[in-house]
Amino acid sequence: MSLQMKKRVFVSSFLLVPLALYAMFVLYPTFKLFQLSFTDWNGLDGAKWIGLDNYREVVQSREVWVSLRNNLIYFLTGLVGVAFSLFLAVLLTGKLRFAKGFRSIVFAPFILNATAVSFMFGFLYETESGAINVALRALGLGFLEQRWLSDASVVNVSLALIVVWKTVGFYMVILIATLQSIPEDLYEAAVIDGAGKWQSFRFITLPCISDIVKLSVFLVFTGSVQTFEQPFLLTGQGGPGYASMTFALYSVHEAFQFSRYGLASAMAVVLIAIVLVVQLTQHILVREKGDNHEDFK
Amino acid sequence: MKILNKTLIYALMGSVSLLFIAPILIVLFTSFKSNEELLLNRPFALPDSFLYLSNYAYFFQVGNVGTAFGNSLVLIAVSVVGNILLGSMVAYVLGRFRFKAKPLILFVYMIALIVPGITTEVARFSLVNQLGVYDTLLAPTLLYVGTDIIQIYMFLQFSRTLPYSLDEAAMIEGASYFKIYYRIFLPLLAPATATVAILKIIGVFNDMYIPYLYMPSAHLRTVATLLIGFTGDRMVLWNYMSAGILVITVPSVLIYLIFQRWIFSGIAMGAVK
Numbered sequence: 001m002s003l004q005m006k007k008r009v010f011v012s013s014f015l016l017v018p019l020a021l022y023a024m025f026v027l028y029p030t031f032k033l034f035q036l037s038f039t040d041w042n043g044l045d046g047a048k049w050i051g052l053d054n055y056r057e058v059v060q061s062r063e064v065w066v067s068l069r070n071n072l073i074y075f076l077t078g079l080v081g082v083a084f085s086l087f088l089a090v091l092l093t094g095k096l097r098f099a100k101g102f103r104s105i106v107f108a109p110f111i112l113n114a115t116a117v118s119f120m121f122g123f124l125y126e127t128e129s130g131a132i133n134v135a136l137r138a139l140g141l142g143f144l145e146q147r148w149l150s151d152a153s154v155v156n157v158s159l160a161l162i163v164v165w166k167t168v169g170f171y172m173v174i175l176i177a178t179l180q181s182i183p184e185d186l187y188e189a190a191v192i193d194g195a196g197k198w199q200s201f202r203f204i205t206l207p208c209i210s211d212i213v214k215l216s217v218f219l220v221f222t223g224s225v226q227t228f229e230q231p232f233l234l235t236g237q238g239g240p241g242y243a244s245m246t247f248a249l250y251s252v253h254e255a256f257q258f259s260r261y262g263l264a265s266a267m268a269v270v271l272i273a274i275v276l277v278v279q280l281t282q283h284i285l286v287r288e289k290g291d292n293h294e295d296f297k
Numbered sequence: 298m299k300i301l302n303k304t305l306i307y308a309l310m311g312s313v314s315l316l317f318i319a320p321i322l323i324v325l326f327t328s329f330k331s332n333e334e335l336l337l338n339r340p341f342a343l344p345d346s347f348l349y350l351s352n353y354a355y356f357f358q359v360g361n362v363g364t365a366f367g368n369s370l371v372l373i374a375v376s377v378v379g380n381i382l383l384g385s386m387v388a389y390v391l392g393r394f395r396f397k398a399k400p401l402i403l404f405v406y407m408i409a410l411i412v413p414g415i416t417t418e419v420a421r422f423s424l425v426n427q428l429g430v431y432d433t434l435l436a437p438t439l440l441y442v443g444t445d446i447i448q449i450y451m452f453l454q455f456s457r458t459l460p461y462s463l464d465e466a467a468m469i470e471g472a473s474y475f476k477i478y479y480r481i482f483l484p485l486l487a488p489a490t491a492t493v494a495i496l497k498i499i500g501v502f503n504d505m506y507i508p509y510l511y512m513p514s515a516h517l518r519t520v521a522t523l524l525i526g527f528t529g530d531r532m533v534l535w536n537y538m539s540a541g542i543l544v545i546t547v548p549s550v551l552i553y554l555i556f557q558r559w560i561f562s563g564i565a566m567g568a569v570k
Contacts, residue, residue, distance in 0.1 A: 007394065010474040014390045015402070018383040021443035026409050029420040036420060043423065088313065091306060098310065104557065105314045111553045111560065113503045115521050116542045119528075120324050123340075123535045131323050131340040165317070170564065177565045226415045229505060233525070248415050255419045256510075268416035275413055 033272075036265035043259045054266035064267070067247045070156045070231075074224035074246070077160035078167075082216045085171035090205070092172075093179045103176070107169030114166065118233045121162045125149050125234075149235055152243035159230040159244060163223065171216050178212045179205065218282045222275060228252065247271060321546075328352055328539035335536045352540035360523055361515070362544060369520040371434055372508075373501045376441035377494050380448050384493065385486055388452030389478045393464060409446050418510060425511060436511035441501060448493045451563070455489035456482070492563035495556045502549065520545045 037054055041047035058064050088106065092099045109117060124131045125148035133145045148158040182205065190200050231237065231244040237253060238245035245253075247267065255264035327335065329344035329352070356362065391399060421440070430436045459482070467477050483490075505521040512519070518526060524541050527533070553560065 007474070008396070011390050011394055011396055014386045014478075018387050019402070021383070021439070022406070022409070022446070024424070025421060025440055025443035026412075026417070027405070029417040029424060030408065030412055032420040032424070033417055091309070094306070096306065096310075098307075102310050102314060105317050107561075108550070108553060109317060111499050111503075112549050113505075113521055113545050115503075115505045115524050116546050119524055119538055120320055120542055122533070123324065123327070123538065124320055126535070129335070129338040129340065129535070131320075134338060134340055165320075169317075173561060173564050222413065226413050228415060233528075248413075251416070251419065255422070261419055261423075264419045268419055271416050272412050276411060279411060 030272075033265045033268050036262055037269045038266075039262045041261045041265075043255075043261050047262065050262070054263045055270070057263060058266050058270055063242050063245060063250060064247070066242050067245045067250045070244060071225050071227060071247050073156040074160040074163065074227050075221055077157060077164055078220035078224050079217065081164035081168050082171050082213070082220060084164075085168050085216075086175055086209075086213070088168070088172045089175035089179055090201070092176055103169075103173065107173055109166045109168075110170045112166070114229050115233060117166055118162060118230050121158075121165075122149070122234045125158055150240055152240055155235060155240070155244045159227075159234065160224075162230050163227070167223070171219075174212060174216070175209065178209050182208045214282060214285060218278065221278055225271060225274060324539045324542050327536050328543050330536045332534070332536065335534070352536045353544070355537055356527075356540045356544060360527065360541065361518060362523065364516060365518045365520050365523045368434065368508075368512075368517060369502055372437055372441065372519065373498050375438045376445075376501055377497045379438070379442035380445060380497055381490055381493060383442065384446075384448035385452050385483055385490070386478070387449050388456055388486075389482050391449075392453050392456040393461070393482070406446055406449065409444065414444060415506065418506075422510070432512055432514050432517065434512070434517065437504075437507045440507055440511070441504075445497075445500075448497070451489055451493055452486060455486060459485050491556075492559045495552065495559050496563050499549065499552065499560075520548070 036047065038049055038051060039047035040050045040053075092103065096102075123129075127133060127145075127147045127150070130148070132148065136142060136144050146154050146158075149155055186204050187200055190204060195203070226248050227246045228248045231246055231249055235244045238249055248271070251264040251267035251271070254260045254267070323340050326342070326344050327340065329347050329349045331345075331349060331351070334345060391402065425431050425436050425440075428439075430439065463481055463485075464477055467481055472480070503521055505525075508517070508519040508522045509525065512522075515526070523545060524538070527538060527541055
């Protein structure tokens with residue numbers, strides 16, 4: 001066997017199983033999704049081609065728009081979370097005692113079981129016995145009491161805060177890693193040039209971390225459009241009414257509760273399109289700055 | 298002024314820490330409270346006795362906790378080994394060889410990074426059904442091994458730091474490609490492998506969606522889906538629930554305390570991506 005031939009046999013044999021699994025469980029379902037989105041398939045009978053009807057229904061459905069608005073609330077709350085992470089990260093880069101211990105504590109929720117965390121907050125948010133309302137009452141702030149999970153006007157923020165609580169440490173850690181990679185002498189030079197604290201932050205720190213901040217914003221975005229667990233576990237699948245419904249939860253609901261796989265597929269395609277557009281935008285924004293994104297091209 | 302500043306910062310750090318510790322403490326306290334204590338609605342109060350274990354007893358009795366941990370362990374073991382083997386094989390081929398289809402393969406793998414996993418489940422569901430693995434441990438295993446590709450990128454990135462001269466030296470001595478992968482590439486990958494393994498263990502242990510969707514049978518509950526069975530349609534009794542929350546949280550915390558270093562380096566590695 002020639003060397004070239006040997007190489008070819010080896011490469012194919014190593015790629016065979018992983019690619020076969022990948023094709024089966026990622027590529028085929030993605031393709032199937034597009035196909036199903038044009039049909040009225042109910043999971044059993046033969047699917048009938050109905051053209052763009054599903055997409056029309058997605059656009060016209062009130063519940064879908066409510067869900068999207070709720071996803072937006074998760075996104076905005078998540079952004080506040082990233083700002084908080086940045087604040088903590090900057091705080092921790094100063095020479096502080098206990099910085100390591102503090103980092104460990106704030107990061108810990110990220111590795112905890114999301115189901116456990118959700119239920120934990122379910123308890124904290126209870127109207128009568130929940131720790132949050134009890135604490136507010138004890139502090140004489142009873143007027144701030146809320147029905148955190150059953151009042152339509154606060155439920156989404158309540159749920160989004162669970163995600164923030166769980167992920168603040170994650171963003172803090174990646175931001176700290178980036179901050180530590182900024183060379184110390186940049187700051188020293190700035191001090192010599194007479195820069196104050198705020199100017200150092202504005203003109204050295206911010207530009208150096210802008211890419212990782214953009215990445216964080218993007219991660220918050222993809223996370224928030226996929227929100228599922230919190231409303232699924234805590235508000236009886238999107239309640240009260242549809243007040244805490246999210247896009248992913250609604251599509252899963254349509255598929256597995258009402259066997260409307262066609263409609264759910266169309267929703268999935270819309271979601272992919274949204275993510276794709278945002279990802280491309282992010283890519284262009286990062287590219288603009290001539291950043292080295294050579295990896296994995 | 299400077300001292301005041303420092304004090305302020307430490308006070309701030311203290312209160313932020315409290316924000317992250319207090320919820321867990323409240324659940325811990327509640328898990329040792331009887332129904333009567335629970336009705337007093339004093340979540341911040343210590344329990345009358347930390348030896349009141351009947352919530353835990355109830356959880357272990359009703360919850361089938363042993364089976365759930367067993368199922369989670371099986372899923373973790375198979376998917377961690379599968380992911381590391383297949384991931385390192387792909388990384389070896391993509392990192393060390395030049396061939397025509399390579400750009401195409403890299404492009405195809407990008408799709409999984411773009412398409413949110415939760416969306417394709419609708420179409421994947423019927424496939425899993427047709428394969429006859431629905432409601433078996435095989436379904437999540439296949440999905441974890443087949444759809445997660447992040448380890449490929451982590452291995453690829455790490456393998457760039459491994460000197461190619463080692464491969465060449467082995468080749469001159471007549472070692473086969475497979476032998477180079479098995480004897481040189483894979484062992485040198487060990488630091489990345491540790492990180493991948495820990496992140497994967499945590500990921501599978503915590504995943505609720507896939508087991509919930511593909512393994513509805515009660516005897517196939519995993520640790521992550523265990524609590525769902527506890528809510529039912531009657532009111533949640535938070536002392537029982539708290540015991541459950543703690544039981545399934547303790548393993549994650551232990552893993553975290555032991556492997557913190559790898560977790561942080563893995564997060565940093567992932568972020569560079």
